[in-house]
Amino acid sequence: MKNTIRREIALDQGVTATLHGSVLTIKGPRGEVMQDFTHPKVTVAVEGTKVVLTASRGTKKEKTIVGSFESHILNSVKGVQEPHLYKLKICSGHFPMSVAVAGAEFVIKNFLGESVPRKVGILPGSTVEVKEKEITVTSPDKDIAGQMAARIESLCRITQRDRRIFQDGCYIIHKAGKDI
Numbered sequence: 001m002k003n004t005i006r007r008e009i010a011l012d013q014g015v016t017a018t019l020h021g022s023v024l025t026i027k028g029p030r031g032e033v034m035q036d037f038t039h040p041k042v043t044v045a046v047e048g049t050k051v052v053l054t055a056s057r058g059t060k061k062e063k064t065i066v067g068s069f070e071s072h073i074l075n076s077v078k079g080v081q082e083p084h085l086y087k088l089k090i091c092s093g094h095f096p097m098s099v100a101v102a103g104a105e106f107v108i109k110n111f112l113g114e115s116v117p118r119k120v121g122i123l124p125g126s127t128v129e130v131k132e133k134e135i136t137v138t139s140p141d142k143d144i145a146g147q148m149a150a151r152i153e154s155l156c157r158i159t160q161r162d163r164r165i166f167q168d169g170c171y172i173i174h175k176a177g178k179d180i
Contacts, residue, residue: 002058005066009051009073015080019046024073028080031140033126035076037069044069079140084176086149088135092168099170101180106139106152112161112168120155123148135170149175 011017015028024046037044042065042117045052053069055062075084090099098109106128109117122128126139128146135152139145149172156169171178 005053005055005058005063007053007070007097009070009077011049011051011077012081015077017046017051018172022148024051024076026073026076026080028077028140030083031077031080033079033141034074035141037072039065039069042066042069062124076140079142083138083140084142084170085143085174086137086145086176087174088149088170090130090133090135090170091142094166096167099135101128101130106155108155108170109115111156112158112166113180119154120151123151127150129174143175 013024015026017027018025022044023034024044025034025080027030038067041057041062042053042055045054052071053066053073055066078084090097095110095113097111100107100109101122104122105119106122107119111118123139123144125141125144126137127135128148131140137145137149137152139148152170153172157171160165
C-alpha cells in the first residue's frame, strides 16, 4: 500500500495565497502570480498561512508532480517578494544595431544590416529595460521572465551565416538566481 504524500509550504510574512478552483493566486509586496495547478490525483489547499499539497497514493509519478508543484509555489513566493531578474548582453560587432522598447514591443533595428526591424511583443506581467549594452527582464513569475528572455535571445537568431564570425545578437548572461 502506498503512503499519502503531504507537503506544507509556509508563506513568508506579507505574502498571501488564495485558491479559486484550481488557480492559486499568490500576492506579495512586489506583485502577484496566478498559476493553475490541475491534476486529478494531487490536491492543493490553503490553510491559514500555508499551502498544502496532498496526493492520496505515493507513486513515483505523484511524488514528481507534488515536487514540481512545490517548486512552482516556492518560485512564486520568492518572486512576489523580489522579482526574478534575467540579464542579456547586446553584442554588435559588424553592424551598429539599435535596441529599444517601443510601447508593448521590443524592437531591434539594423540587425546585421537588415532594413526591416525585428520585433517581439512583451509578455504581460514582465518589464523589459535597455541600458547601454545590457537588457534586463524582470517579473514576479519566473516562467514569464524566462520566456521573455528566451524570446529576445531567439529574435537575434542567425541563419545563412557562419556563427563563429557573425556573433551579433542578444545573449542571456544571467538567469534568475545564477550566472551563466
